[in-house]
Amino acid sequence: MVLNWTTALAALRPLGEIRTGDTVLIHAAAGGVGQAAVRLARHYGARVIATASPAKHHAVRLLGADEVLDSARPDLAERITQLTGGVDLVLESVGRATFEVSLSVTKPFTGRVVVLGAASGDAGLTTHDLVFTHQVQVKGLHIGVLATAAPALYRALLDEINALIAQGVYRPGTPRIHPLADGPAILRSLGAGQTSGKLALDPWS
Template sequence: MYGWGRTVGVGKGWVVRGLEQVELTGAAGLRVVEVGVPSVGVGEVLVRVGVAGVNFADVMQARGTYEGGPRVPYLAGFEAVGEVVAVGDGVDAGWVGERVVGTGAGAFAEFVVMRADEVVRVPDGWRDEEALGLVLNWATALVSLWGLGRVKARDFVLVHAAAGGVGQAAVRIAKYYGATVIGTASVGKHEVVRRLGADHVIHYRDADFTQQVLRLTGGRGVDVVLESVGGEMFRRSVELARRVTGKVIVIGAAGGEAVVSNLELNFKHPVQVIGQHLPTTMREAPALFAETMGELRRLIEVGVYPPGTPTVYDLADGPKVLAELEAGVTVGKLALRP
């Protein structure tokens, strides 16, 4: 029934390691547990995890602040790279043995189930850890800046959290298309962002942050903002977008909810605010996602997107990694190896 046919060293009833969130207290609520190999259903693939990505959405889920997030107890994590070892009904058995990157609930484990129509093959010659972030980080940044933001030469682009996984991809992408990039990051991460190609780097907590951005743009504001911080920074992003044509692409809300009224958008800040959540984009706008992945493959070919270099930890170190990510002391992509 489940297409186990040809498998690669896995059997039903096996007990494997995973990280379970037992209470919504952040990293303190994570525990290493033994779990069974999940069953693969219709339209799904079972992946033996090589590495799993650690993202700020994991922090939000662990705190109970992620919209529609899972209820405890749950297997944590949702991004992974690995080898397909089984397929469900309706999926070509030729996927078995392929190395893929994608998303699926419970990725902080030795095996995870993913939707077959949402996985992407690992580029030829890349190791698992090098492909981590291809979907969640690079595709998020590209569909936001290229697909929705229509970034072009001579645009000013403001990238928040520019030292993080999505932020680093966004800086490279915006520079490739000819934009002037302003990145935000804490002071200790400024050099990292500059090395990526950012033209200017600002500490997002500077009292004169808004004035600095306006000065850099000659007072006109930025053409595109990649906004993932939320809270007060969302309001500042709306204020900093160029009137009428400026776009604020919202991809996260790490700092909490913020409200901008219809009256403000009509009279005070007439800008374009666009929400972008990658799983929703994949399912509701498949043509846009397919175009984005085609462009992403081209960026790999021309060297704009090089193999990734995440910091990889053992699965048991998951609580430590999540705590450091929440504290804002990490740089770049983070990964766990089961």
């Protein structure tokens, strides 16, 4: 609750300024934050375009995504633009592999890109890019830093999540639990994009 859902909510609401009718692009939509973001974006009235590897498309559709695309397809930017004409908000957690796509499909000036991770590596952005190529709003998010730097905002996010629980919007999932000894293999699978949802390691098994 205090990590995945809070991160997703912060990215969508105070930073992403989501509004009913917005089109939101969510990368890595099968992951813990991604799944929460899909459900929350739909709850707040957005159209959701999600990316994930093909084996995870069905699970992401069940969460409520309107369109699910292969994050590795070479024409990803063209396809997103074809479907949307430009998105209002991007939740960018992948980094190098998708960052240029995220910038290129975001609506100029009014569009927002919230960067909350770089699973595929860092991506560069210059002042020249922002002035002459991608005139978008780029915002960084680390939920731990937000909690320390803006504690009142963090408490407001937790209050909102408590309200979402009361409304039945947030239904805690069940993590896949693995023995601690399997940690290295699980991390390799995570790095290769072969997992979905939340994973847990049990030190007593």
